[in-house]
Every structure is written in structure tokens, then in C-alpha cells.
Amino acid sequence: MATPQTISPNLGDRLRGFQRSAGNIAAGGGLWAAIIGFTVWAAFAERDALTVGIVLGAILALGAVGLTLIFGVLKFAHFAHGDSMMLSAFIAWLLLNGIIVGERAGSETTLLPVTINDLPGADSAIWEFSFGYGLIVAMLLTAVLTAGMMVGIDRVVYRRLRRRKSGIVIFAIASLGLAFVMRSVILIFWGPTPRLYTPGIRNRIDLPFDVSVLADQLFILAAAFVVTGIVYVMLFRTKLGKAMRAMADNPDLALISGIDTDRIITWTWAVAGCLIAVAGVLLALQAHLDSELGFALLLPLFAAAIVGGLGNPQGALVGGFVVGITQEVAVTFDFLSPGYKFSVAFAILILILLVRPRGLFGERS
Amino acid sequence: MNSDQRPPILTVEDVSKAFGGLKAVNHANLEVAEGSITGLIGPNGAGKTTLFNIISGFIKPDSGHIAFQGERIDGIPPHRVFHRGLVRTFQIPREFGGMTVLENLMLVPKDQEGEHLWAAWFLPWRVSRQEDENFTKAEEVLRFLNLHQLRDEYALNLSGGQKKLLELGRTLMCNPKMILLDEPAAGVNRTLMRGIVNDIKRLRQDLGITFFVIEHDMDIVALLCDRLIVMSEGSKLAEGTPEEVRADERVLEAYLGGQVR
Amino acid sequence: MILAGKRPAWARGLKPSDFIATAVLLTITLAIPFIAYEQSRGAFPDGNIAGTMSFYTAFLVTVGVFALLTMGLNIQWGYTGVINFGVLAFFMLGAYTTAIITKGDPQGDFTTYIGGWGNDLNLIPALATDQWLPFVIATAAAALAAGLLALLVAFPTLHLREDYLAIATIGIAEVMRRVVIEERWMVNGSRGLTGVPQPLGGLVDQSDYKYLNVVIVGIVVIIVFFALERAVRSPWGRVLRGLSDDEEATAASGKNVFAFKTQSFVVGAAIMGIGGSMYAYAFSALSPDAFTHLFATFIFWAMLMVGGSGNNKGAIAGAYVIWGLWTISLQMQGYELGDVIESRMPFIRGLLLGVAIVGVLLIRPLGLLPQERRVSAWVERRVKKERSTPAPPAET
Incomplete structure (x- = not known):
């Protein structure tokens, strides 16, 4: 038979070949070494930024797990994720004290007759935290409401697009439209002024090794840890979670093996909604409630999900911390002003797309 | 026709x-002789469509070589496979x-000047001439496939069988040397299918195009192909004329086994 | 693909309800500027021609600039199915590039920016070249810069799934905004740039410049429109439309998917750069605060979706309709709406834009003006010629 001869590759092939080999070097541990090295260095040189980075990373991880779940099961990039986080943070605010903007911009009025803060002792600070148990109640209630909201949106919008067999780009645009709807809803009810859950003082706690954190940040870490545990058990120990992961891996196979896809999708939105709500409230606790934050948040969220490999929940968890830490530590450098925080997330995203588009945990392409 | 004497066009x-x-x-080895109509059959999940996807450049193989007319084509992108004269259709029509x-x-059609922006802007007369040529050629193909009355219809509105014909028609627009047909008869009614079979034979006769066809319908296969390759579990199981393959015990077993599983 | 559900009905011909809808829309559309003007009458005493004219000219110039940006997006999304959620980046780059090229040296302690070559660009001091040559150069540079930026974004993302590019474009928009705000030395940070010179500005009286402004923007819109029509209604545009229908089938038809997507993305971005350039001339002042996601990205999506993705006339119509409705809502204070609504009007507008996009996707994916049936203008002409001759009709 004829001996196959090699074909001289053109420039595009060469470039892509270079990209692939770079990816393989990275797979050989380069990226991991860089990440671990950077973190260890930061632990000595920029301890405060590292601490904030870990806290932010935990929040991003929660958001990114939700994002990656939606991507895995529904196969589209959910561009309303950041804005839904912010909207649920504001819903929690409403549940807490019932306040919205009044007739004139700047004035305030109460919308709810009864609020959580009306409960006895709900707003008296626990331990060193700046908030009382009311916030936790509000967070849990918001999780339920947001889950309902996401399922509702799926019914009204995404399911109809699915029935019409729309392409993924249509879903992306619809979710962008919804992102702006949510942002506008926030602005209509609560206006553009940033807000805080509680006006109280934030207490600092001194930990060993010269680390000092805000008490609230300890709460954020603990809450994120608990929620991650629950989601882990749900994904890896229950039938529902297994079905979700099966659908993420191979939708056709899942369909053949008799999984009720509509039910799985509904549950995915519900779980993602809970994650969105918790992440949103925790973020607002760490930073503040701000309508502007939602859309900008998309970058670190997607960066985290892509670092972990889109559709991979464990990956998103790690990705959240990688992005959170890098973002916070990088802006301590002299040449980067803090305004570039989200640009750092973007840089990570582009780097990963260049060398390893399937993420740290993805297979070699 | 004795295709054994001819050199392989695809390895x-x-x-x-x-x-x-x-x-x-899984370690597939096979050859398609130049000028033949070779059938590729096998139970569901035997890897036929995956093999087509690999040959046409849509999937990169993990290992192994593919040669078309003596030149390696594995790992090059689909559009460059196309430019070598190896074109394909899809199992589910993608109009x-x-x-x-x-x-x-x-x-x-390849080498359309109008596909370059500057030509579309500054060389309209050349684009115009090519468009006229392609228009005539497309009309010819449509008449050949009996689709001419649907010329100005949106492709979306065609029936399943008409879409299959359109897929075939697309492959004829570019003077191919070899065409990979993925289940050309699926969803096409019997009379129309007989037409397609005759068309394919005529094309081979007139233009010397080699065909490599995945097909489930054994009647069509017997009517159309002069050589059959049987795939099972990712590799070649048997090969021969339709009669030989039909008599082969292993083939029967593979199909039955496939059905039980 | 995307328009799957709707196209057959359209293809089979218009229903009476379509005609009614079209007639109603047409009436509203034509009435928009008059309604808007009627509402703002309070601001201009009757018979104040100058006031009336400044209202209409400002309206038309804005529509023109936005039409350019929407047409740029139309090449990317409407024709090729490539998502760009960062129109802002290319818009802003075009506007700022234009400003720093045409402006003179920085004046005063509170102004720092690079460039300022305006006075040196009068390369051939004849035929009043100082009035137009620097501006032509600046607009070309704006298109080039935006195109290069697009190339930079496209390379790592365009061979991946479509949504990666969408994410990357959000990123580039964020970076662009940040750079403009943080790097004071570059384009004066959040203070913005004012006093961008106006093309042919020295030839007419300043109070009459608004008419010239309309003419200049109008001419650019017309040039871009015809250039784009020529490009998309050709074999080039046919490949793009193939890509938006089915990428794999396009690859199987021997087209280099990556190359065509990149071209489309870059051409679209260059048009956005030109749009940004026109914005700089028309409004003569740039501030990073004006380039918000809502106002510099999202509104163009609403315009394109409402007008009709994949149709340049639709893009222009969308810019006109959306901006018209926007203007009307800006003039709402003439009515007794109550403080609750009035103080929230800007946010309600944003809400309605979002609802418009989702609504169009769900109800009428084709928008006001759907794509032409035949892509290639040559085929169109050929078929028309055939129809006019007495040969038997080919249509079923």
C-alpha cells in the first residue's frame, strides 16, 4: 500500500500545535506548580490579601459551582448568574427589614408589614459577628425564594426555547436579557446607592500565625463550607445528583437510560438557585449590596468555572479559590491598581483558554 | 466489476x-478501492459513523493513519479534507x-472568489461570472436530483427524503473524487431510494466517483454496493462481495449479538 | 437552527395579521419623532425654529451613530451567529482613538492624554485638508484599532464553543473600561476628554454645525450600509449565513470555519470602531461614565433583535425604533405620572429593553424585518430576471 507522507502544516496548524504542546506542559504540572507556588508565596508576603482572597474564593466557588451545574446539565452559559446573585442578596435585605426606595429617589418606605428583624432579638449581634440570627433566617428563606424564581424563569423562558430546539447562543442572549431585567428590578426597588445589611462595627479576630480576619469572614467561610458539604452529598450520594452528573456527562445516554430530563433540569435550577442565594448574601456581607456588582461578577465566576473545566463541580470549587486568591493578591502589586480586580480574573480566563481550554481537571484535548 | 484489481483510494x-x-x-484497518461503491455495514454502535467523522476530519483519531490518494489526511481539519476531493454527507441531514x-x-463550490471580501467589494464582475457558473451548475444538480421545483424554497421546509437528496446534491457541487454517504436511504421512501441508487451508480459510471456508504437496509446495500466491509465493536470484522458477506457466519453472529445486547 | 420555529410560516407567505401589524408599526415608527417633539414642546416656545431643529438633528445623529454600531453587531451576530457581549470595548476604543488623534496637544494641568496629533495631520496643506484629512485618518485608525482588538480576542476563543467568546467579550469590555478610568496618563481617566474637533467644523458657523453633523453621519451610515450589503449579499455572506445555520455542515462544505468567523468578527468590530469615531465627532466629549454596559452594549442588542437579526435595514430600523421610544420616554415629564414612576424612569427603560430582548426571542425571533430569502444579490437578480421573462415559473 501507499506509504502515507507527512503534510506540511500551514501557519494556523502550527500555531494550534504550539498551543497544544503548551497545554501539555501545563498539564504536566506547570499550572499547578504556579498556583501552589503563588499561594505559598502569598502566605508569607501578602497574608492579609491572601485571607481576603480565600474568603472571596469561597463565595466565588459557591457561585461557580451553580454556574457549572447549569452549564453541565443545560449546556449553556448562564449570563444572568451574577445579577441573580445580587438580586437574591437584595431579596434577603427586603426580608430582613422590608425597606425599598420610596416615592422619590433617596427616600425610603417599607414594603413588608412583617419582617424578620421584627422577631425578638433577630438583629442583636451574635458573638463577634455584625449581624444577628435574622440574617441567617433571611438567607435560608431567600434560598427557597431564589430556587423558586429560577425554576419559574426556566418554565417561562428557557423551557420554551428548549422546545424550539434553539441553539446555545439563543440561550446565552436570553440569559443576558434576563440579567438586565434583574439588574433593573434591583434599581427600581432599591436604587443605585450601595447598601449594607447591618450598620454595626465589624470586629476583627486575631488568629495564630499573625492572621487577622473579620468575624463576618469566618462566618462566610463556615457557611460556604456547610453549603458545599450539602451540595457534595447531594451530587455524589443521592440518586438525583447522580442523574444530574450523568446528564452532564452524556445527555443522549441519560435520555436513553430513562432519566426524566425535565425533572432533572428543574432540580438543577433549584439547586443552582440555592447556591446563587447563599453566594449572593455572603458576597453582600463581604462587600456590599450593589446593583453594579452583579454583571462585573460574571468574569470571576466564569473564570472560576473555566479554570475547573466547565461542567465540573469539584473543578469549579478549586477554580473559585484560585481566582479569588489570585485576584486579591495580584492587586497588592504596585503596578496594578485595585480597580483591575476583575481584569485579573479575565487574564486568568484567557490564560486558561489559551493553554488548557478544558480546565485544570479536563482531559487533554 | 472486479474492484480487487484497483489501487485503494482510501486507506x-x-x-x-x-x-x-x-x-x-478500535484498531480499524480497511481499504476502499478507487471507483468502487463500497458499503460499510455493522450493528448499531459498531463505530461506523465515528469512523466517517475521523476520515472527514471532524474527529481526531487517538492513533493510526488515514491516507487518501496516498497522502495522509488524519488530523487535518474538515475543510482541507474537503479540498482534497473527499466529501461527506451526514446521517441526520444538516441543511x-x-x-x-x-x-x-x-x-x-470551492475557490469562489466572492468568498474573499475584497473581491466581493472590488471585483464584482468576476464574482458575477462565477455566480452565474455556479447557478447553472446548481440548476443542473437540482434537475438531476428532481428537486428543481423546490429551488427557491427554504431548505428547512423540505421533507426528510428531500433533505437527504439535498445532502447528496451538495457533494456533487464540488467535483469530488470520493463521497462518504452516511445512511443515504434513512427516511427516504422506496421509490425515491431506487432513484438515488440509480443516481449513485450513474455518477460512478459517468464521473468515476468512489462511494463509501454506511447503510442499514440490506436490500439497498445488495442493489448498490459491489463490495462490503463489516464493522463490529470498532474494527473490521469481514469483507467481501455482498453475497460472500451474507454467507459469512461471523457477520450473522455480530448482528444477532448486537441485537441481544 | 435558531429561527426554526418561525421561518416556515414566513416562507409560506404573509398572513393578514402580518400586514396589520406592519401597518401599525409603520405608523408608530413614523410618528416617533413627532410624538417626542410634541412632548418636549414646553422646552421650546412656539415658532422657535432653532430649538426644533436642534431636537431633530440630535435625534437623527444619535440614530445614525447607533445604527452604525448595530450594523457592526449585525455582521457578527445576525449573519454569523458569533456573540459579542462587549460592544462597549470596540465602541469605546473607536471613540477614544478618534479623540486622541484629532485633538491638539493637552492643555491645562488637569488634562493628560497621549496622542494629540490633530495639528500635525494636515499633511497636504491645500484644499482645506485640515478640515477633513485628520478626521479621515482618525476614523480609519479607529476602525483599525477596533479590528485589531477583535483579532486579539478572537484568537484564543473563536475555535472553542460559541459562549467562550461571549465571556471573553465581556472581559475585554471590563478591561477597556478599567484602563480608561485607571490610566490617567492615557486618556485623562474619569475626567474624560472634551473638545474633540469636528470634521469640516471650520467651514460653517458653529450654530449651523448641527445640520452638517447630520449630513456627515448620514453619509457614513450610507457608505457603511452599502459596503456591508455588498459584502454580505455575496458568496462571502453566504458562508457567514451557513455558519449561523450549521457550523459543521459549513466545514463539511469545505469552508474554513475559523477564518470566516474571525473575518466576520473583525469586520463587525471595525464597523463598531467607525461608530465610536462618529460618536466622538457628533458629541465632541467623551466620558467613561457614558460607556455603561446598558448604554454601550445592551441597547444595541435590543436594537438588533427588535429590528431583525441578519438584516442591515432591520439594524437601522431597530436603532430608529428603540431610540425613538427611548426619546419619548425621556420626555415623559410632560405628563402627570407621579413621583414613583418618574424617579425610576431610567431603570424602567432598562427593564423594558431586557424584556424586549427576551420577548422578541420568545415571540418573534425574526424581528421587524426578517432576513432576505436569497443571500446573494447576484442570485436575486438572476431569479428576478427569470421571473420577468415568460418562462414557466419555477416556484411550486
Whole structure:
């Protein structure tokens, strides 16, 4: 038979070949070494930024797990994720004290007759935290409401697009439209002024090794840890979670093996909604409630999900911390002003797309 | 026709491809003779469509070589495989639904100057001449396939069988040397199918095009192919004339086994 | 693909309800500027021609600039199915590039920016070249810069799934905004740039410049429109439409998917750069605060979706309709709406834009003006010629 001869590759092939080999070097541990090295260095040189980075990373991880779940099961990039986080943070605010903007911009009025803060002792600070148990109640209630909201949106919008067999780009645009709807809803009810859950003082706690954190940040870490545990058990120990992961891996196979896809999708939105709500409230606790934050948040969220490999929940968890830490530590450098925080997330995203588009945990392409 | 005497136009050598743990194609070795109509049959999940995807450049094989007319084509992108004269159709027709049937065909010809922006802007007369040529050619193909009355219809509105014909028509727009047909008879009614079979034979006769056809319908296969390759579990199981293959015990077993599983 | 559900009905011909809808829309559309003007009458005493004219000219110039940006997006999304959620980046780059090229040296302690070559660009001091040559150069540079940026974004993302590019474009928009705000030395940070010179500005009286402004923007819109029509209604555009219908089938038809997507993305971005350039001339002042996601990205999506993705006339119509409705809502204070609504009007507008996009996707994916049936203008002409001759009709 004829001996196959090699074909001289053109420039595009060469470039892509270079990209692939770079990816393989990275797979050989380069990226991991860089990440671990950077973190260890930061632990000595920029301890405060590292601490904030870990806290932010935990929040991003929660958001990114939700994002990656939606991507895995529904196969589209959910561009309303950041804005839904912010909207649920504001819903929690409403549940807490019932306040919205009044007739004139700047004035305030109460919308709810009864609020959580009306409960006895709900707003008296626990331990060193700046908030009382009311916030936790509000967070849990918001999780339920947001889950309902996401399922509702799926019914009204995404399911109809699915029935019409729309392409993924249509879903992306619809979710962008919804992102702006949510942002506008926030602005209509609560206006553009940033807000805080509680006006109280934030207490600092001194930990060993010269680390000092805000008490609230300890709460954020603990809450994120608990929620991650629950989601882990749900994904890896229950039938529902297994079905979700099966659908993420191979939708056709899942369909053949008799999984009720509509039910799985509904549950995915519900779980993602809970994650969105918790992440949103925790973020607002760490930073503040701000309508502007939602859309900008998309970058670190997607960066985290892509670092972990889109559709991979464990990956998103790690990705959240990688992005959170890098973002916070990088802006301590002299040449980067803090305004570039989200640009750092973007840089990570582009780097990963260049060398390893399937993420740290993805297979070699 | 004795195709054994002819040199192979396509050689698949030790090609493997795994998806996760599933070995879709497993050390496949096969040859397709120039000018033949070779059938590729086998039970569901034997890896036939995956092999087509690998040959046409849509999937990169994990290992192995593919040579077309003596040149390696594995690992080069689909459009460059196309430019070598090896074109394919899809199992589920992939028409350009938002375009008319006519322009579905006119998209295909290679070396259209109008595909370069500067020509579209500054050399309209040359684009115009080529468009006229392609228009005529597309009309010819449409008449050949009996689709001419649907020329200005959106491709989306065609029936399943008409879409299959359109897929075939697209491959004819570019003077191919070899065509990979993925289940040309699926969803096409019997009378129309007989027409397609005759068309394919005529094309081989008149233009010397080699065909490599995945097909499930054994009647069609017997009518159409002069050589059959049987795939099972990702590799070649048997090969021969339709009669030989029909008599082969292993083939029967593979099909039955496939059905039980 | 995307328009799957709707196209057959359209293809089979218009229903009476379509005609009614079209007639109603047409009436509203034509009435928009008059309604808007009627509402703002309070601001201009009757018979104040100058006031009336400044209202209409400002309206038309804005529509023109936005039409350019929407047409740029139309090449990317409407024709090729490539998502760009960062129109802002290319818009802003075009506007700022234009400003720093045409402006003179920085004046005063509170102004720092690079460039300022305006006075040196009068390369051939004849035929009043100082009035137009620097501006032509600046607009070309704006298109080039935006195109290069697009190339930079496209390379790592365009061979991946479509949504990666969408994410990357959000990123580039964020970076662009940040750079403009943080790097004071570059384009004066959040203070913005004012006093961008106006093309042919020295030839007419300043109070009459608004008419010239309309003419200049109008001419650019017309040039871009015809250039784009020529490009998309050709074999080039046919490949793009193939890509938006089915990428794999396009690859199987021997087209280099990556190359065509990149071209489309870059051409679209260059048009956005030109749009940005026109914005700089028309409004003569740039501030990073004006380039918000809502106002510099999202509104163009609403315009394109409402007008009709994949149709340049639709893009222009969308810019006109959306901006018209926007203007009307800006003039709402003439009515007794109550403080609750009035103080929230800007946010309600944003809400309605979002609802418009989702609504169009769900109800009428084709928008006001759907794509032409035949892509290639040559085929169109050929078929028309055939129809006019007495040969038997080919249509079923």
C-alpha cells in the first residue's frame, strides 16, 4: 500500500500545535506548580490579601459551582448568574427589614408589614459577628425564594426555547436579557446607592500565625463550607445528583437510560438557585449590596468555572479559590491598581483558554 | 466489476478512537478501492459513523493513519479534507435551513472568489461570472436530483427524503473524487431510494466517483454496493462481495449479538 | 437552527395579521419623532425654529451613530451567529482613538492624554485638508484599532464553543473600561476628554454645525450600509449565513470555519470602531461614565433583535425604533405620572429593553424585518430576471 507522507502544516496548524504542546506542559504540572507556588508565596508576603482572597474564593466557588451545574446539565452559559446573585442578596435585605426606595429617589418606605428583624432579638449581634440570627433566617428563606424564581424563569423562558430546539447562543442572549431585567428590578426597588445589611462595627479576630480576619469572614467561610458539604452529598450520594452528573456527562445516554430530563433540569435550577442565594448574601456581607456588582461578577465566576473545566463541580470549587486568591493578591502589586480586580480574573480566563481550554481537571484535548 | 484489481483510494490503518472509556473505533484497518461503491455495514454502535467523522476530519483519531490518494489526511481539519476531493454527507441531514435550496448548493463550490471580501467589494464582475457558473451548475444538480421545483424554497421546509437528496446534491457541487454517504436511504421512501441508487451508480459510471456508504437496509446495500466491509465493536470484522458477506457466519453472529445486547 | 420555529410560516407567505401589524408599526415608527417633539414642546416656545431643529438633528445623529454600531453587531451576530457581549470595548476604543488623534496637544494641568496629533495631520496643506484629512485618518485608525482588538480576542476563543467568546467579550469590555478610568496618563481617566474637533467644523458657523453633523453621519451610515450589503449579499455572506445555520455542515462544505468567523468578527468590530469615531465627532466629549454596559452594549442588542437579526435595514430600523421610544420616554415629564414612576424612569427603560430582548426571542425571533430569502444579490437578480421573462415559473 501507499506509504502515507507527512503534510506540511500551514501557519494556523502550527500555531494550534504550539498551543497544544503548551497545554501539555501545563498539564504536566506547570499550572499547578504556579498556583501552589503563588499561594505559598502569598502566605508569607501578602497574608492579609491572601485571607481576603480565600474568603472571596469561597463565595466565588459557591457561585461557580451553580454556574457549572447549569452549564453541565443545560449546556449553556448562564449570563444572568451574577445579577441573580445580587438580586437574591437584595431579596434577603427586603426580608430582613422590608425597606425599598420610596416615592422619590433617596427616600425610603417599607414594603413588608412583617419582617424578620421584627422577631425578638433577630438583629442583636451574635458573638463577634455584625449581624444577628435574622440574617441567617433571611438567607435560608431567600434560598427557597431564589430556587423558586429560577425554576419559574426556566418554565417561562428557557423551557420554551428548549422546545424550539434553539441553539446555545439563543440561550446565552436570553440569559443576558434576563440579567438586565434583574439588574433593573434591583434599581427600581432599591436604587443605585450601595447598601449594607447591618450598620454595626465589624470586629476583627486575631488568629495564630499573625492572621487577622473579620468575624463576618469566618462566618462566610463556615457557611460556604456547610453549603458545599450539602451540595457534595447531594451530587455524589443521592440518586438525583447522580442523574444530574450523568446528564452532564452524556445527555443522549441519560435520555436513553430513562432519566426524566425535565425533572432533572428543574432540580438543577433549584439547586443552582440555592447556591446563587447563599453566594449572593455572603458576597453582600463581604462587600456590599450593589446593583453594579452583579454583571462585573460574571468574569470571576466564569473564570472560576473555566479554570475547573466547565461542567465540573469539584473543578469549579478549586477554580473559585484560585481566582479569588489570585485576584486579591495580584492587586497588592504596585503596578496594578485595585480597580483591575476583575481584569485579573479575565487574564486568568484567557490564560486558561489559551493553554488548557478544558480546565485544570479536563482531559487533554 | 472486479474492484480487487484497483489501487485503494482510501486507506485506514490501525485507527483507534475512545470516548472516555468507550472504544468507539478500535484498531480499524480497511481499504476502499478507487471507483468502487463500497458499503460499510455493522450493528448499531459498531463505530461506523465515528469512523466517517475521523476520515472527514471532524474527529481526531487517538492513533493510526488515514491516507487518501496516498497522502495522509488524519488530523487535518474538515475543510482541507474537503479540498482534497473527499466529501461527506451526514446521517441526520444538516441543511442550511435559513437558505434556499439553490443557495444551499451554491455555497459549496470551492475557490469562489466572492468568498474573499475584497473581491466581493472590488471585483464584482468576476464574482458575477462565477455566480452565474455556479447557478447553472446548481440548476443542473437540482434537475438531476428532481428537486428543481423546490429551488427557491427554504431548505428547512423540505421533507426528510428531500433533505437527504439535498445532502447528496451538495457533494456533487464540488467535483469530488470520493463521497462518504452516511445512511443515504434513512427516511427516504422506496421509490425515491431506487432513484438515488440509480443516481449513485450513474455518477460512478459517468464521473468515476468512489462511494463509501454506511447503510442499514440490506436490500439497498445488495442493489448498490459491489463490495462490503463489516464493522463490529470498532474494527473490521469481514469483507467481501455482498453475497460472500451474507454467507459469512461471523457477520450473522455480530448482528444477532448486537441485537441481544 | 435558531429561527426554526418561525421561518416556515414566513416562507409560506404573509398572513393578514402580518400586514396589520406592519401597518401599525409603520405608523408608530413614523410618528416617533413627532410624538417626542410634541412632548418636549414646553422646552421650546412656539415658532422657535432653532430649538426644533436642534431636537431633530440630535435625534437623527444619535440614530445614525447607533445604527452604525448595530450594523457592526449585525455582521457578527445576525449573519454569523458569533456573540459579542462587549460592544462597549470596540465602541469605546473607536471613540477614544478618534479623540486622541484629532485633538491638539493637552492643555491645562488637569488634562493628560497621549496622542494629540490633530495639528500635525494636515499633511497636504491645500484644499482645506485640515478640515477633513485628520478626521479621515482618525476614523480609519479607529476602525483599525477596533479590528485589531477583535483579532486579539478572537484568537484564543473563536475555535472553542460559541459562549467562550461571549465571556471573553465581556472581559475585554471590563478591561477597556478599567484602563480608561485607571490610566490617567492615557486618556485623562474619569475626567474624560472634551473638545474633540469636528470634521469640516471650520467651514460653517458653529450654530449651523448641527445640520452638517447630520449630513456627515448620514453619509457614513450610507457608505457603511452599502459596503456591508455588498459584502454580505455575496458568496462571502453566504458562508457567514451557513455558519449561523450549521457550523459543521459549513466545514463539511469545505469552508474554513475559523477564518470566516474571525473575518466576520473583525469586520463587525471595525464597523463598531467607525461608530465610536462618529460618536466622538457628533458629541465632541467623551466620558467613561457614558460607556455603561446598558448604554454601550445592551441597547444595541435590543436594537438588533427588535429590528431583525441578519438584516442591515432591520439594524437601522431597530436603532430608529428603540431610540425613538427611548426619546419619548425621556420626555415623559410632560405628563402627570407621579413621583414613583418618574424617579425610576431610567431603570424602567432598562427593564423594558431586557424584556424586549427576551420577548422578541420568545415571540418573534425574526424581528421587524426578517432576513432576505436569497443571500446573494447576484442570485436575486438572476431569479428576478427569470421571473420577468415568460418562462414557466419555477416556484411550486
